[in-house]
Amino acid sequence: MEKIRMLNPVVEIDGDEMTRVMWAWVKEELLLPYVDLKTEYYDLHVKKRDETNDQITVQAAEAIKRWKVGVKCATITPNAERVKEYNLKKEWPSPNATIRKILDGTIFRAPIIVSNVRPAIRFWKKPIVIARHAFGDIYDAVSAKFEEGSEAELNVKGKDGKVTNYRFPKLNGSGVIEAKYNIDKSITGFAKASFNYALMVKLDLWFASKDTISKVYDARFKEIFADVYEKEFRKSFEANGLHYNYFLIDDALARAVRSEGGFVWACKNYEGDVFSDFVSTAFVGTLALMTSELMSPEGYYESEAAHGTVQRHYYRYLKGEKVSTNPTAIIYAWTRGLKRRAELDGTQDLYRFSNLLEEAVKKTIEVDKIMTQDVANVADPPVNAVVDTQTFIAAVKKNLEASLSKEGLLKA
Numbered sequence: 016m017e018k019i020r021m022l023n024p025v026v027e028i029d030g031d032e033m034t035r036v037m038w039a040w041v042k043e044e045l046l047l048p049y050v051d052l053k054t055e056y057y058d059l060h061v062k063k064r065d066e067t068n069d070q071i072t073v074q075a076a077e078a079i080k081r082w083k084v085g086v087k088c089a090t091i092t093p094n095a096e097r098v099k100e101y102n103l104k105k106e107w108p109s110p111n112a113t114i115r116k117i118l119d120g121t122i123f124r125a126p127i128i129v130s131n132v133r134p135a136i137r138f139w140k141k142p143i144v145i146a147r148h149a150f151g152d153i154y155d156a157v158s159a160k161f162e163e164g165s166e167a168e169l170n171v172k173g174k175d176g177k178v179t180n181y182r183f184p185k186l187n188g189s190g191v192i193e194a195k196y197n198i199d200k201s202i203t204g205f206a207k208a209s210f211n212y213a214l215m216v217k218l219d220l221w222f223a224s225k226d227t228i229s230k231v232y233d234a235r236f237k238e239i240f241a242d243v244y245e246k247e248f249r250k251s252f253e254a255n256g257l258h259y260n261y262f263l264i265d266d267a268l269a270r271a272v273r274s275e276g277g278f279v280w281a282c283k284n285y286e287g288d289v290f291s292d293f294v295s296t297a298f299v300g301t302l303a304l305m306t307s308e309l310m311s312p313e314g315y316y317e318s319e320a321a322h323g324t325v326q327r328h329y330y331r332y333l334k335g336e337k338v339s340t341n342p343t344a345i346i347y348a349w350t351r352g353l354k355r356r357a358e359l360d361g362t363q364d365l366y367r368f369s370n371l372l373e374e375a376v377k378k379t380i381e382v383d384k385i386m387t388q389d390v391a392n393v394a395d396p397p398v399n400a401v402v403d404t405q406t407f408i409a410a411v412k413k414n415l416e417a418s419l420s421k422e423g424l425l426k427a
Contacts, residue, residue: 018050019362019364025086027086028114029058029059030090030091030324031060031090034089034325035324037342040405041345045411065103069108073117076113077117083314084317086352087317087348112149120311121212121309124147124306124308126143127343127377129299129390139297146208146209146212146281147287147288148282156193156196158192159192161191167182167186168180169181202235202236202239209240210252222236226263236283302323306348307348318355339407346372346376347373353369357369378414379407379410383410385400
């Protein structure tokens with residue numbers, strides 16, 4: 016079979032547990048038979064990260080800088096229990112956080128809308144895209160425990176050597192303390208990426224924080240967003256009939272629940288982490304029906320599975336059981352990465368293939384009504400078949416080959 020050509024590779028970042036297994040299945044069944052797949056491979060299995068003192072994660076991020084496009088599988092962020100389970104040296108940081116910090120990107124997460132999965136919130140009719148700032152915040156914070164009788168202050172040393180002290184309130188008893196930070200350049204890049212994405216998809220943009228309480232940290236985000244909008248985006252937004260709105264975070268959530276959707280919601284790092292899960296669950300019932308794309312001001316791009324490593328299913332899989340884990344987000348991680356590669360390289364057939372693979376997934380769920388258990392649980396009946404992961408992939412493959420043949424992309 017004549018395969019679809021790639022001019023340049025994508026950076027392939029492998030992961031952990033059940034998503035690692037599905038990652039291999041998707042490649043073997045839905046990509047390698049049809050695409051002359053070129054990748055620069057990095058194995059971010061938790062043991063590999065431990066063996067390299069997490070340098071493999073840094074190397075993967077630097078590779079994305081070289082090739083401009085990466086695709087990433089879900090990975091374990093080890094806690095104390097995982098350190099014991101895998102006999103690790105320490106609780107290594109989140110690989111996602113490390114990569115996002117190096118690339119200084121914004122994460123855009125959107126629901127994969129299928130007609131037979133209705134939103135739990137009856138008002139929602141249009142997609143809500145969460146734009147998550149992927150730098151700093153609590154993911155790069157300094158935390159500590161303290162004993163009763165302790166005192167704490169934040170010291171900031173300027174480049175001239177002058178130290179400014181900010182004293183915390185009186186610490187009455189033992190407890191915990193945390194200091195987080197962000198960078199004006201990164202916040203500005205986040206704002207520009209959010210405005211550009213909203214223009215690209217022709218949706219209004221919201222930004223929300225709590226500047227009434229966080230009068231320096233959150234207020235700085237609000238100030239930069241307003242400045243970027245006025246100087247660079249107001250005219251283009253108005254020309255396209257779009258609006259930019261700032262809300263307090265609690266007000267934004269209340270408005271979002273009562274809205275019909277149809278906007279990009281820019282959130283700081285932690286809020287974006289929380290609300291992307293909220294939107295995916297309320298919109299499509301599962302993180303496996305959610306896309307996740309990182310875009311940086313320099314043009315670096317990474318697509319990833321929005322969900323975790325599906326630990327519970329992995330343990331069942333190791334026992335030899337069939338599992339009904341949904342590979343849709345993994346498939347879309349590949350298709351979005353290949354689309355971006357195709358856009359940069361001008362390889363039209365690769366772009367068409369990626370679109371046809373996404374359509375094959377939706378046809379399997381919407382028309383054939385073949386789905387994994389998580390989608391069947393939230394789908395409107397009737398469901399023709401609830402299947403295991405490999406059977407679902409086989410059904411997608413059948414639809415893909417029919418479309419490839421029809422489009423003339425499946426050639427002997």
